Amino acid sequence: MLEKDCSDLxxxxxxxxxxxxxxxKRELCDNTVTTSxxxxxxxxxxxxxxxxxxxxxxxxxxxYLLSEDGRDVTLYRxxxxxxxxxxxxxxxxxITFDVFVDAEEDTEVLLTxxxxxxxxxxxxxxxxxxGYQQATLRFSDVMWAMQQILFMSADRRLAIFLVDELSKSGxxxxxxxxxxxxxxxGTAREVVSRMLKYFSQEGIVEVSRGSLKIxxxxxxxxxxx
Amino acid sequence: MLEKDCSDLxxxxxxxxxxxxxxxKRELCDNTVTTSxxxxxxxxxxxxxxxxxxxxxxxxxxxYLLSEDGRDVTLYRxxxxxxxxxxxxxxxxxITFDVFVDAEEDTEVLLTxxxxxxxxxxxxxxxxxxGYQQATLRFSDVMWAMQQILFMSADRRLAIFLVDELSKSGxxxxxxxxxxxxxxxGTAREVVSRMLKYFSQEGIVEVSRGSLKIxxxxxxxxxxx
Numbered sequence: 324m325l326e327k328d329c330s331d332l333x334x335x336x337x338x339x340x341x342x343x344x345x346x347x348k349r350e351l352c353d354n355t356v357t358t359s360x361x362x363x364x365x366x367x368x369x370x371x372x373x374x375x376x377x378x379x380x381x382x383x384x385x386x387y388l389l390s391e392d393g394r395d396v397t398l399y400r401x402x403x404x405x406x407x408x409x410x411x412x413x414x415x416x417x418i419t420f421d422v423f424v425d426a427e428e429d430t431e432v433l434l435t436x437x438x439x440x441x442x443x444x445x446x447x448x449x450x451x452x453x454g455y456q457q458a459t460l461r462f463s464d465v466m467w468a469m470q471q472i473l474f475m476s477a478d479r480r481l482a483i484f485l486v487d488e489l490s491k492s493g494x495x496x497x498x499x500x501x502x503x504x505x506x507x508x509g510t511a512r513e514v515v516s517r518m519l520k521y522f523s524q525e526g527i528v529e530v531s532r533g534s535l536k537i538x539x540x541x542x543x544x545x546x547x548x
Numbered sequence: 549m550l551e552k553d554c555s556d557l558x559x560x561x562x563x564x565x566x567x568x569x570x571x572x573k574r575e576l577c578d579n580t581v582t583t584s585x586x587x588x589x590x591x592x593x594x595x596x597x598x599x600x601x602x603x604x605x606x607x608x609x610x611x612y613l614l615s616e617d618g619r620d621v622t623l624y625r626x627x628x629x630x631x632x633x634x635x636x637x638x639x640x641x642x643i644t645f646d647v648f649v650d651a652e653e654d655t656e657v658l659l660t661x662x663x664x665x666x667x668x669x670x671x672x673x674x675x676x677x678x679g680y681q682q683a684t685l686r687f688s689d690v691m692w693a694m695q696q697i698l699f700m701s702a703d704r705r706l707a708i709f710l711v712d713e714l715s716k717s718g719x720x721x722x723x724x725x726x727x728x729x730x731x732x733x734g735t736a737r738e739v740v741s742r743m744l745k746y747f748s749q750e751g752i753v754e755v756s757r758g759s760l761k762i763x764x765x766x767x768x769x770x771x772x773x
Contacts, residue, residue: 388691390699417684420691448673455680459642462687466613466645469694473734474615509698 329355332433336378336404338456342449354439360426366410367424373413375437376454379405382430386461387423396472396509398422399464407432408457414441415454472509481518482546484508485528489537497535554580557658561603561629567674579664585651591635592649598638600662601679604630607655611686612648621697621734623647624689632657633682639666640679697734706743707771709733710753714762722760 329352334340343351357380360366366384367374377384384401386409401407412418414437444451471480484507488497501519505512519535522528527543529536537543554577559565568576582605585591591609592599602609609626611634626632637643639662669676696705709732713722726744730737744760747753752768754761762768 388695388698390695394699396698415684417681417688419688420695422691448677452673452677452680455677455684456642458687459640459680459683462683462690463642463644465687465690465694466647469690470613470615470645472698473613473621474619 329433332378332380336406337453339447339449339453343447347443347447350439350443351435354436355433358432358434360430360432362426362429364426364430365423366407366426367412367422369421369423372410373437374410374434376411376414376435376440377407378433378435379403379407380431380433382432383427384430385425385427387425389423394509395423395506396468397507398468399461400427406457408454408461411435411437411440411454413437414444415451415458417455418458468509477510477514477518478521478546480508480510481515481522482543485535485537485543486547489540489543495537495540497537498533499535500533554658557603557605561631562678564672564674564678568672572668572672575664575668576660579661580658583657583659585655585657587651587654589651589655590648591632591651592637592647594646594648597635598662599635599659601636601639601660601665602632603658603660604628604632605656605658607657608652609655610650610652612650614648619734620648620731621693622732623693624686625652631682633679633686636660636662636665636679638662639669640676640683642680643683693734702735702739702743703746703771705733705735706740706747707768710760710762710768711772714765714768720762720765722762723758724760725758 330340330348333351340348360382366372366377369389379401381403384405384407386398386401386407387395388398389395407424408415409418409422410424412421440450444454471483475483481504484504485497488499489495501512501515505515508515519528519530522543523530525542527537527539527546529538555565555573558576565573585607591597591602594614604626606628609630609632611623611626611632612620613623614620632649633640634643634647635649637646665675669679696708700708706729709729710722713724714720726737726740730740733740744753744755747768748755750764750767752762752764752771754763
């Protein structure tokens with residue numbers, strides 16, 4: 324892409340930018356393209372892909388683990404301004420696990436080719452350090468998710484999830500099936516249905532087919548604390 | 549500690565050593581001491597500690613998560629030659645979670661003061677990069693543990709755990725209570741007892757008070773695959 328556009332975008336998000344030579348800046352920009360992923364696209368799946376470093380311009384990505392029998396557990400979500408490093412996991416030798424990354428909404432990214440990113444990190448310690456620092460940030464996200472999944476009671480987890488969704492959607496109406504909620508929370512659909520029945524008896528939500536309406540935000544927030 | 553001893557030990561494990569100035573090498577050695585932790589010592593607990601960077605000379609450390617109600621889940625173990633970075637988590641700003649680290653055996657380490665380590669990483673990108681790279685290595689360990697805990701059937705997990713313990717102890721007799729095994733596996737004692745009863749009926753183990761004897765290694769290994 325054009326160096327001017329590239330520079331404007333990278334300078335804000337890539338802390339290594341100031342440590343690149345003019346030649347390196349040009350190389351990075353020459354090997355970066357704007358790419359769009361329609362909602363639902365699989366961007367990275369297990370060990371088969373290494374598409375490259377993504378800087379999110381708009382939309383949302385979801386990173387998750389998948390079991391052999393098809394259960395999935397959300398690890399974290401990425402929003403505009405965030406960097407997706409695990410889609411370039413082949414570049415960093417200390418990353419030895421595989422996750423899946425999907426576009427949860429129509430998403431636009433700046434995509435830097437992973438072979439070029441790899442070669443550049445070999446020569447520039449600041450780029451390499453940036454990669455590992457991004458991985459460590461995601462490590463923190465995953466530890467948070469792990470604590471939620473392992474230790475937190477189902478009602479509190481569901482309340483936190485709904486408060487989160489509310490703040491993202493800006494509406495009281497959430498278009499989510501029990502199946503979807505269960506998938507995002509890494510639990511069984513039955514658990515979600517049981518909890519939603521309880522929430523609805525408490526006057527917190529109104530449940531209808533394929534969607535939820537939040538009736539009492541205050542009560543929900545209290546449960547989430 | 550003496551620069552000669554320090555250099556011999558660090559040069560093998562700290563990939564940034566060659567990128568330190570003579571002054572930095574001296575500073576690092578001057579602020580590193582040999583420390584012993586008797587078995588059972590709590591080295592790092594939640595957000596209250598930041599003891600420093602540890603290089604393990606002998607023994608074993610265990611890193612785990614702890615729930616409010618006292619359940620714990622093992623994330624990974626560290627052995628001689630490994631580096632414990634989370635005991636210096638305050639140094640790396642991208643680490644925003646808390647874990648616990650205990651000495652599982654009598655353990656001897658080289659301990660580098662965290663304030664000094666922090667100051668040095670600010671001036672030396674290679675040290676900083678090393679810290680984040682170590683954190684990313686542990687991220688891989690945690691993802692492995694998470695997949696075990698979330699997706700794997702209890703019998704397979706127990707078999708893997710016992711195979712692991714066998715290879716560490718070198719004896720067919722494992723001194724472990726059901727409670728301890730449950731703690732290490734992040735599951736309930738009842739689950740472990742039930743599985744061990746099944747293993748014993750299958751002729752794989754012989755269970756006695758406070759210990760286990762492995763009778764059929766081959767069968768155990770097959771279960772673990």
